[in-house]
Each structure stands twice: as C-alpha cells, then as structure tokens.
Amino acid sequence: MAAASRAISLATVVEELLSEMAAAVRDGSAKLKFVFGSSAVQALDLVDRQSITLISSPSGRRVYQVLGSSGKTYTCLASCHYCSCPAFAFSVLRKSDSLLCKHLLAVYLSQVTSTCQQLSVSDKQLTDILLTEKTHEA
Template sequence: MAVAAGVPTLPAVVEELLSEMAAAVRDGAPISDEHLLSLKFVFGSSAVQALDLVDRKSITLISSPSGRRVYQVLGSSGKTYTCLASCHYCSCPAFAFSVLRKGDSLLCKHLLAVYLSQVLGTCQQLSVSDKQLTDLLMERTQDA
C-alpha cells in the first residue's frame, strides 16, 4: 500500500498490517487469526463492524474516465457515506467527531472497510462519466 510523496499516510503499524494481509490474500491464504486480532487491537469494535461491512459487500469503488476515484459505503444504518481513500476521509459523523475532532480513532469503520475491501478484492466496481461523478459528489456535499 505504498503512497505517493506528499499524500497523508496511515501510521506505519496500520500500513504494515494491511500490507501483510494483502500479501497473504495474494498468496491465496485466508486472513489469519493473528491479523484479525491485530485489527481488533488497533481499531477496537470498529474492526468487527468494518469486517461486517466488507462481508455484506457494502463498498463500491466509483471511478471516472479522468481517473478520479471515490468509494461509497452503505453503512449499517442504511445511509451511504462517501470515502476518499487517497486522503483518508469519510463523510460520516463518527469520522468528523472521533477522528478529526477528538483524535481518539485512526479511522472510522467505513474507511477501514474501504481499506479491507481493497486488501480482499471485494469492492463492487462502478464506472461513471466525469459529470456523473461530479454530480454525485455535489449531491453528497449538499446533503451534509
């Protein structure tokens, strides 16, 4: 999960954990209990909730011809949240409060689910036009 220079990165321990999980999946191995316990240790109950979102295939990667990519996560409440993995952002209230304001969490469950779905290759894929993606993002901004 290498990140380009100048782009915010996750703490090294999280990067390493996700990289190890991705390597295991590429080799055809299931995610180990050790990795699951590590997720639980680092993210607490958010890890279980994020894995549930992944299991329910709630994550969709939306891409446009210009290369823009956003993720939409259908939350457990039925509300859809927009996540930008490139800058570690989610539109949910938990991200704004627990991650940005209080700083007591690294990620919300939606953003963690995005990273886990990337590792596991379980993202739904949707290609849209650049205008459709812009309209979708503008709609989300007005809803907030």
C-alpha cells in the first residue's frame, strides 16, 4: 500500500515538474538553471540539436534515445526516471547530489516542448534496442 501511494505521489511530482519546466522554457532558461544547474543549459542544447528520439512499439512500450554531446547514445526511460549514462549512475543514484542527468532533463524538456523526433518500431526491434544497450553496459 505504501508503495502505491508513493508511486502516485511520485507521478504527481513528475507532472508538476513537467508543468513547471514548460513554464520555464517559455520564460527562458534562468529558472531551469536555478533548479538544475549547468545541466539545464546542456539539456537545452541537446533539445535545440534535436538529439532526442522517442522510440515506441505497437505494445505501447516507449523509450527515449538521446545522442549525447560526446556522440554516444544513451537510453532514457522517462516512465521510471532512468538514464543509462554514467553521470546518472554516479550523481543521481550513488551520490544523490543531482535530481537527474542532462539527458533525462532533455527528454523531459522535449516532452513539454513537443520537439523530440519519433520512431515507431516493432516490439522485437525495441527489445533488440534495449538488449543492445544492456550488452554495451556490461
């Protein structure tokens, strides 16, 4: 029961965050930089370069791929607040000194600005994409 109420409150927080981010994008990046630090400018750069692709399958599964500034592609799962980049693992999960990495912030910004590229693939292709990412991490 506690997990269910926690999930509901997390979803509420994410919705509020997305709403605030949309307002911040309309007003300029100053508010974003205040909340997210230097990641905000880097995330806005990724959005401007159209580096975010939403990949969806017929079953309704959705993942985002972000072409990072280094040229490496990272997989983000916005539904569970996850990115495959080392900064997310270190700064968000291990040290807990950041809310999210620049890639995940770019995904959220692209959602509120409707600027991400879209790609529809089969369920098998999406599974292959996720397995390839897992293989590269290992």
